[in-house]
Amino acid sequence: MHITPDSIIYWEAGPIRISATLAFTWLVMAILVLGSWLVTRRLTTETTLSRGQNLLEIIVDGIQDQIRQVTQQDPGRFLPFIGTLFLFIAVSNILTIVPGFQPPTGSLSTTAALALCVFVAVQVRGIADRGLVGYLKTYFQPSPFMLPFNILGELTRTLALAIRLFGNIMSGTMVGAILIAIAPLFFPILMDVMGLLIGLIQAYIFSILSLVFIASAARAHQELEHAEASNAKEEPND
């Protein structure tokens, strides 16, 4: 029984090793890229849409809507990163029901890589919005006393992000494998259906949490500007 798809190795030469995680990550990427390429080849603005264009429009519009509701900001600058995270995780979780497919999100390497991307994006967004000094100042925010806790919080939430996704998907495949050994007839199917729901919810949670982290690195600055602007407006009246 394999606890992660990392331990299934297809091909190995020296330091280069092609494990199931790598192969299925590329498969998911190929599905996403080829699918959207096929659809966006023939885009129309007519009243009759192709099915694929309709689907993609609904997905992109839904993601934009969620981003706008959560951050109260223009979704354009969050959409590429958050949308990519959501689509990759959602597709690889949904494909779990295909027999023989090892979900790449069920490997700690994949989820740790995704969480590290979020970690870097938070820092980059914070520095881009506030400047290096301004961003470093937020770590001393309530008082310089809180510096270690702020750093710890930054690291642990990245770790939690990675382990949450890994644990949920891994537990889904493990429970399925254990149930096949105990009650092979009917129950594994029920757990797979449950796994579909959990997979989609986890994809949603992962992208919403990364969105909240990234937006919160940028938000306080904008609120400050708004407050200053409104103060400046009110002052002449006083």
Added chain:
Amino acid sequence: MTSVELIGMVSIIMAGATVGIGAPVTAIGEGWAVSRGMAALAQQPDAAPAITRALFIGVAMVESSAIYCFVVSMVLIFANPFWNHVVDLAGGR
């Protein structure tokens, strides 16, 4: 009792205890959160999207502590470093 037996026994007992203690406590907290969410939904059906989103995120974050317990117990059963170490020592002899 040899060290191999001891390590095996303690690992299995702790794997059960980790989920056995971690999951019920998490379930109680999660039930609380859902019941308050349902009450809020019943009082303000208009705010359903916001309440549902907050409920989903909160429940998933609470759920993750039970998942951590599950991961720990899975590691104890299937990828136990101490067990592997002892088995390697025995194989090396």
